[in-house]
Amino acid sequence: MPDPEIAMLLAMIDQAFDHRSWHGTNLKGSIKGMKATDAAWRPNPKRHNIWETVVHAAYWKYVVRRRLLSEAKGSFPLKGSNWFERPAGEELTEAAWKADVKLLVDMHRTLREAVEKLPAHEIYLTPMGSTVSNFELITGIAAHDLYHAGQIQLLKRLR
Numbered sequence: 001m002p003d004p005e006i007a008m009l010l011a012m013i014d015q016a017f018d019h020r021s022w023h024g025t026n027l028k029g030s031i032k033g034m035k036a037t038d039a040a041w042r043p044n045p046k047r048h049n050i051w052e053t054v055v056h057a058a059y060w061k062y063v064v065r066r067r068l069l070s071e072a073k074g075s076f077p078l079k080g081s082n083w084f085e086r087p088a089g090e091e092l093t094e095a096a097w098k099a100d101v102k103l104l105v106d107m108h109r110t111l112r113e114a115v116e117k118l119p120a121h122e123i124y125l126t127p128m129g130s131t132v133s134n135f136e137l138i139t140g141i142a143a144h145d146l147y148h149a150g151q152i153q154l155l156k157r158l159r
Contacts, residue, residue: 003120009138010115016145017108027057027145028105030152036097040087041159050155051086051097053148054104059084061107064141065114067127068134077103111141 002010015021018028031039031054039051048056055078062076078084087096115138126133132140 002116005120005123006115006118009123009135010112012139012142013108013112013115013145016142016149023146025149025153027149027152028108030149030156031101034097034156036087036092036094038156038159039097040092041155043155043158048083049086050152051100052083053152053155055084055086055100056082057145057148058100058104058107060144061104061111061141064137065107065111067130067137068111068114068118070127 011019015023016026018026031050034050036051039054040049042049059076059078059082065071066073066075086100087093118134123135124133130137
């Protein structure tokens with residue numbers, strides 16, 4: 001049984017990502033059943049689409065996990081950082097979309113595992129090289145998921 005504070009942090013990131021909560025649609029729920037063509041639609045040629053937002057969210061889950069575990073940079077499965085053009089080239093396929101959704105789910109799972117294993121005495125610690133505490137990283141990634149879930153809901157309505 002995890003420390004009560006760890007359990008609360010896990011509940012926060014899970015509700016923001018894929019567990020039911022009072023606030024409405026979470027990040028994974030916002031893309032449930034979505035087709036690649038809808039995920040690739042842009043409201044403007046210079047704006048991000050839902051697909052890019054999904055990979056962006058996966059990337060930041062990776063960054064938070066990496067910081068919690070003091071891992072070196074460079075192990076994210078895609079080249080680049082922060083925003084990734086999607087679909088890239090001629091990859092507007094259901095298989096490519098599903099692979100990026102799986103990447104998001106995998107990054108959430110590994111983040112969750114890192115939070116679950118975090119020693120309770122390190123919750124408020126600021127990791128070396130960081131300007132924010134582990135607590136701020138974890139609560140921030142939950143807020144990040146909900147922020148982008150809202151953006152996705154808006155993009156779906158615009159579509």
